[in-house]
Amino acid sequence: MEDNDNKKRIWYLSDGNPTQEERIKEYDHFCSTYEQVFKEEGWQSPYVCADTVGSYIRDNRDKVEILDLGVGTGLVGERLHHLGFRTFDGIDPSHGMLTLAEKKHIYRNLYCQLFTSKPTNIKEGTYDAICISGAFGKGDIPEDSVYEMIRLGKPGCILCFVGRTVAFELLLPLLETLEKTKQLKKEEITETQRYRKNVAGLIIVYRIIKD
Numbered sequence: 001m002e003d004n005d006n007k008k009r010i011w012y013l014s015d016g017n018p019t020q021e022e023r024i025k026e027y028d029h030f031c032s033t034y035e036q037v038f039k040e041e042g043w044q045s046p047y048v049c050a051d052t053v054g055s056y057i058r059d060n061r062d063k064v065e066i067l068d069l070g071v072g073t074g075l076v077g078e079r080l081h082h083l084g085f086r087t088f089d090g091i092d093p094s095h096g097m098l099t100l101a102e103k104k105h106i107y108r109n110l111y112c113q114l115f116t117s118k119p120t121n122i123k124e125g126t127y128d129a130i131c132i133s134g135a136f137g138k139g140d141i142p143e144d145s146v147y148e149m150i151r152l153g154k155p156g157c158i159l160c161f162v163g164r165t166v167a168f169e170l171l172l173p174l175l176e177t178l179e180k181t182k183q184l185k186k187e188e189i190t191e192t193q194r195y196r197k198n199v200a201g202l203i204i205v206y207r208i209i210k211d
């Protein structure tokens with residue numbers, strides 16, 4: 001794939017069904033131009049995601065702990081920092097993307113790994129919010145990882161997903177089931193035109209319930 005063939009690259013990552021290995025390799029290759037390319041594509045998802053977290057957490061922003069899944073180059077963190085949040089961790093399997101996030105010097109911990117249903121080494125009940133921008137479903141972060149998110153959240157922790165509607169086809173019924181079993185409470189499911197130029201998305205927010 002040619003370096004300047006950006007539209008093809010975005011299509012490949014969003015709809016081309018690459019294997020996990022191919023996807024990580026592509027992000028590693030793409031990372032140095034990712035922010036420029038996505039800016040040209042009207043990429044608003046990370047800002048929508050951070051702003052949504054901000055709309056639920058208005059007080060003591062410097063004290064809350066946030067996990068940014070599929071952190072990429074750290075665009076969500078940049079906005080969170082601008083909003084007054086100070087403590088956030090990120091997870092991403094692409095070493096190249098993480099290197100760029102690291103250079104922003106705003107993340108507390110960055111973990112180079114896939115986030116799946118498999119328990120991480122992070123302590124149970126660490127976070128006040130867990131957010132994901134443009135990194136869920138369709139070969140990225142899998143639906144059953146919600147169980148690990150629940151383990152990592154404090155009681156009342158906000159789960160905030162922003163992505164293309166198609167990415168959440170399998171997640172939405174699972175979230176409904178988890179609401180029925182009183183592990184989650186729905187806060188909002190809102191359509192947004194601010195995902196990417198000419199691409200609508202969904203903002204999904206649930207709250208973790210723990211006794």
Ligand SMILES: C[S@@+](CC[C@H](N)C(=O)[O-])C[C@H]1O[C@@H](n2cnc3c(N)ncnc32)[C@H](O)[C@@H]1O
Pocket residue numbers: 024027045046069070071072073074075076091092093094097113114115116132133134135139140141142
């Ligand atoms: C489109 S980028 C989004 C990056 C950033 N969140 C943003 O909004 O700009 C998707 C990111 O998800 C990461 N990713 C894919 N599968 C993942 C998984 N299972 N766990 C964690 N990150 C994953 C990719 O490596 C890539 O950096």
